[in-house]
Amino acid sequence: MGHKEDLLVGAKRALLERGYARTTARDIVALSGTNLGSIGYHYGSTEALMTAAMLSAMEDWGDRIGLALTGPGAPGEDPLIGFWRRVLGSLAEDRALWMASVEVMVQAEHNPQLREQLADGIQQGRRGMASLITGRPEDELDDETVRTLGAVQMAMMSGVLIQWFTDPATAPTPEQIVAGIRALAERATPSPA
Numbered sequence: 001m002g003h004k005e006d007l008l009v010g011a012k013r014a015l016l017e018r019g020y021a022r023t024t025a026r027d028i029v030a031l032s033g034t035n036l037g038s039i040g041y042h043y044g045s046t047e048a049l050m051t052a053a054m055l056s057a058m059e060d061w062g063d064r065i066g067l068a069l070t071g072p073g074a075p076g077e078d079p080l081i082g083f084w085r086r087v088l089g090s091l092a093e094d095r096a097l098w099m100a101s102v103e104v105m106v107q108a109e110h111n112p113q114l115r116e117q118l119a120d121g122i123q124q125g126r127r128g129m130a131s132l133i134t135g136r137p138e139d140e141l142d143d144e145t146v147r148t149l150g151a152v153q154m155a156m157m158s159g160v161l162i163q164w165f166t167d168p169a170t171a172p173t174p175e176q177i178v179a180g181i182r183a184l185a186e187r188a189t190p191s192p193a
Contacts (some may be wrong), residue, residue, distance in 0.1 A: 002043040011053035016096040020103045028185040051114050054104045058121060061097045065090050069132055084174035091164050126150030
């Protein structure tokens with residue numbers, strides 16, 4: 001690996017260990033075995049390197065979460081409960097990356113380039129969620145399905161994430177999440193006249 005790749009690997013590691021905002025150029029250099037000048041030469045700035053590291057880490061995570069969420073459920077388990085069980089398992093297993101993704105959204109408020117890249121990632125996430133739920137390939141989905149089903153699924157996941165990170169002792173279980181989804185659907189269905 002060259003310095004550019006070493007820097008990216010070091011920055012991703014720092015991101016997971018220290019978080020987006022607390023990582024310094026010196027942290028990255030120490031973890032990558034490179035030098036401070038390499039950051040400017042290859043990435044222009046520490047912020048640009050951290051943005052690249054976050055996007056790369058999110059791609060890696062997206063691949064892992066995709067595999068986890070599409071994995072088989074337990075025999076006889078309600079598929080929706082199994083899905084949420086895998087989501088919550090990912091929150092525990094990939095906690096540092098989930099936390100970094102929340103932190104980077106805050107940082108995007110002051111970084112238009114990062115915000116634009118995150119917006120692209122969110123759009124891809126909506127499409128992936130819609131594909132997962134419908135069982136249809138992403139390239140066969142219409143925009144309406146992506147903007148409704150995919151967006152709502154991502155919103156639910158974000159809300160559950162915040163609850164689990166803030167107060168895991170009282171955060172909803174997979175069974176409670178599914179019961180809530182079903183109760184919402186029931187209330188939204190017009191009663192026969």
